[in-house]
Amino acid sequence: MTYMYPLFIEKSMFKFLLITHGNLGQSLVECVENNLQKNCQNIIDIISLNALDIDFSRKELDAYVKKNKNFDIIILTDLYGASSSNIVKKHTSDENIYAISGLNLPMLMKAVTLKTDDIQMMVDEIIKCGNKSIINFL
């Protein structure tokens, strides 16, 4: 695991895992913390994709899933169709794994401020927020 960060939700039975290219995941988490001005209590984990060795990232993910088998895991990836998303497909039959692509800052802010334990509702709200935040505003 390349990076661990505390988040807001206390005593949760779920975790967020960001799988992103480069330092995108780490930067997004820093932006969320900066915007919300809070010390986070829970954790969000990040796998920064190793472009030179996708197998390494795949193994990282497998180890993470194995280690956290008692948690529901919401995986947020940055690019559908890319390796960051493709390495997750192996786990689609795992009942505790949820995966969302197209990660952006509003989605992550939504994720950490959600006040529900209903995982499916969380997934739906995160996706809805991501879609709603893309606006032609001029």
Added chain:
Amino acid sequence: MIKKNLTIKNELGLHARASNKLSTEATKFKSKIEIIFNDQIIDCKNMMDILMLSIGIHDSFTIKISGVDEKKALESIEKLINNLFGEGK
């Protein structure tokens, strides 16, 4: 139920940190608190929904509060807005 028009006075409007402060304040109360702006009605306890309204300085919106502690909630929210969300300008 209380309804009141409020005007944002801080320079940056309801940006991310201000939206977070407003939703955090609203969450302290049991009452249902809604913001009505440009024909949209959103839950004032939801930071991202506030943010997405893109309310700027001098913009006015209606706050609608209903519940046992509605008066205290309104006072608290008005104080936060008049205090410029602690941003100084």
